[in-house]
Amino acid sequence: MNRETLMQLRKAELLELARRADVRGRSSMTKAELTEAIIAARRRENDPPDAESEATGPDAGSATGGLPFTIPGVSPDDRAQARARRSALEERLAGYVDQSEHCPWRSIEGHPCGLPIVAGTDRCGLHGDGTISDRAVPLTGTLGFSAWPALWRQLSLATYDVDPFGLDPVVAEMAWHVLNGLYYDYFRVQVEGIEHVPTEGGAVLVANHGGALLPYDGAMLNLAVMNESAVPRRVRVMATEIFNMLPSVSHLYRKVGATYAAREDAREILRRGHLLGVFPEGERGFMKPVWEAYRVGRLGRGGFAELAEEAGVPIVPVAIVGAEEVHPAVMVSKRLAGLVRVFFPDQRVEEIALSLNLVPLPIKWRIRFLPPVMPGDPGGTLDSLDQLERAEEIRGSIQDALDDILANRRTAF
Numbered sequence: 048m049n050r051e052t053l054m055q056l057r058k059a060e061l062l063e064l065a066r067r068a069d070v071r072g073r074s075s076m077t078k079a080e081l082t083e084a085i086i087a088a089r090r091r092e093n094d095p096p097d098a099e100s101e102a103t104g105p106d107a108g109s110a111t112g113g114l115p116f117t118i119p120g121v122s123p124d125d126r127a128q129a130r131a132r133r134s135a136l137e138e139r140l141a142g143y144v145d146q147s148e149h150c151p152w153r154s155i156e157g158h159p160c161g162l163p164i165v166a167g168t169d170r171c172g173l174h175g176d177g178t179i180s181d182r183a184v185p186l187t188g189t190l191g192f193s194a195w196p197a198l199w200r201q202l203s204l205a206t207y208d209v210d211p212f213g214l215d216p217v218v219a220e221m222a223w224h225v226l227n228g229l230y231y232d233y234f235r236v237q238v239e240g241i242e243h244v245p246t247e248g249g250a251v252l253v254a255n256h257g258g259a260l261l262p263y264d265g266a267m268l269n270l271a272v273m274n275e276s277a278v279p280r281r282v283r284v285m286a287t288e289i290f291n292m293l294p295s296v297s298h299l300y301r302k303v304g305a306t307y308a309a310r311e312d313a314r315e316i317l318r319r320g321h322l323l324g325v326f327p328e329g330e331r332g333f334m335k336p337v338w339e340a341y342r343v344g345r346l347g348r349g350g351f352a353e354l355a356e357e358a359g360v361p362i363v364p365v366a367i368v369g370a371e372e373v374h375p376a377v378m379v380s381k382r383l384a385g386l387v388r389v390f391f392p393d394q395r396v397e398e399i400a401l402s403l404n405l406v407p408l409p410i411k412w413r414i415r416f417l418p419p420v421m422p423g424d425p426g427g428t429l430d431s432l433d434q435l436e437r438a439e440e441i442r443g444s445i446q447d448a449l450d451d452i453l454a455n456r457r458t459a460f
Contacts, residue, residue: 053082061085071124075237076131079138083131084124121235121409129231136274137190142166143279144188150174154206162197163188173207173216180210181321183273183281186220190227194220212283212312213301219281222303223273229263230270233409234369238275240416246278249317249360250419251351253441255343255449256326256333257371260402262286264370268324269304271414283316284324310350317358325351327438334400337375341368341453343446349434352441356429361419364441366448369412372459376400410459413452417444 053061061081065073068088073081143166150160150171162171165184172179172186179186186201187194201207202217209215230236244250254268265284273279286305306312316323326333327346335344355362383399420441429437 053085070127071122072128072237076128077135079135080128080131083134084127087123087127087130121232125235126232129235133190133227133231140185140190140279141188143182143184144186146188152206154204158204158206160201160206162186162201173201177210179216180214181280181319183223183279185223186216191224194224209302212306212316213298214281214283214304215302218299218302219304223270226266226270227274230267230274233407234263234267234373234412236267236271236369236412236414238271238414238416240418241271241275242277243363243416243418244272244276244280244322245361245363245419246276246280247320249320249358250322251317251355251360251362252282252322252324252365252416253346253351253362253445254324254326254365254367255341255371255445256328257335257340257367258333258374260374260400260405261407262326262333263373263407264326264367265305265324267370267412267414268365268367271416272322280322282322282324285313285326310354313354314358317354317360323354327351330398334379334398335371335376336379336400337371337377340371340375341449343442343449346438346442348431349429349436349438352434352437353429355420356422359422361421362437362441363419364417364444364448366415366417366445366452367412368414368449368452368456369410372410373407374400374402374404375408376402408460411456413456415448415452417448 053064056064058078058081061078062073064085065076065081065088068085070076070081070084070088073084076084144163145166146163148164148169150162150164150169150173152160152170152174160171160174162173164171165175168175170176172182172184185194187197198217198221207216244252252268252272254264256262256264258264265286269282269284272282281304284305285308286300301307306316313323313325327350328335328344329347331344335342352362378401379398381398383401420437
């Protein structure tokens with residue numbers, strides 16, 4: 048039974064075939080993902096050596112846009128599911144781009160754009176109406192490193208504008224292609240409740256924080272909405288202050304869509320109808336030691352609740368399992384924080400976490416979006432006590448979701 052025949056079957060029939068082939072995770076797969084997983088399972092059954100080399104060989108990652116190496120502990124079923132999910136994403140996003148027509152824009156020097164147009168318009172994402180800052184649609188119509196030559200050309204010509212917060216759509220798309228390797232192949236992120244994220248208009252996404260070395264949770268939160276939402280959108284994550292002060296790093300963060308942890312920037316992001324991602328636990332959550340993993344701390348003073356109320360947008364609580372285990376912090380040092388302040392005197396770093404591993408562990412992530420907390424009267428405000436009560440309500444819902452996810456997962460890997 049070939050791919051075309053399988054795609055004509057009903058989902059219930061595909062699920063039965065997947066059950067017979069012992070495909071793991073089949074209940075959460077789409078039709079396209081089930082089809083690819085069944086084909087991969089049959090290849091392994093009929094010709095195990097060739098099937099395995101196809102799934103794990105050195106060229107497998109480059110062919111599918113995934114990682115070009117095998118990850119220890121990641122099963123063949125996980126690899127097959129990653130390829131199926133990536134193929135389904137690319138097929139869905141291709142519908143936003145008309146590759147039969149090319150953007151007519153030309154620079155002053157006469158350089159043609161060459162990118163395909165956004166479906167339903169006569170321009171590409173770079174030279175269109177500016178929705179590229181909110182919609183996460185691939186400029187070339189494809190995902191993967193094969194798109195990089197066209198992106199490098201646009202980057203070198205610099206014929207487009209960044210948005211007011213520093214987002215460079217070409218650099219952001221390059222990062223998207225790279226980070227998808229982590230999202231699909233390494234962390235194998237599983238997402239629940241994506242329907243709670245608005246497909247238009249502003250919202251504040253509030254999540255628990257962790258990482259110790261790098262803020263992977265901000266990147267994976269962004270990719271979850273870009274890759275899984277019915278309408279692919281960017282999340283403008285407010286970066287921890289320490290990353291805003293580091294040379295080059297802060298510049299790159301803004302280019303890929305992050306923004307300063309500044310109230311005025313947050314207000315403007317929401318006013319423009321974008322999604323705002325915040326991690327109110329801040330530095331203390333990021334530097335959380337392993338024995339405090341998944342214990343949600345105080346969510347600041349509840350400033351995010353005031354922002355949402357002022358803008359009249361919902362708050363979407365998000366529970367993230369994975370970030371607090373990729374670099375288990377075995378020690379938290381105030382002395383190292385003092386050393387950081389010697390070189391960066393403007394920093395307000397109180398503690399530095401130390402982890403035994405520099406390479407992140409291949410933890411399987413779970414991200415659960417919870418039902419939104421709707422605002423009150425448009426343009427309303429919250430006093431300090433109301434902000435704290437709203438923040439505690441959000442903290443409690445995130446903690447309950449984390450406890451539920453942890454109680455039901457069989458293994459961290």
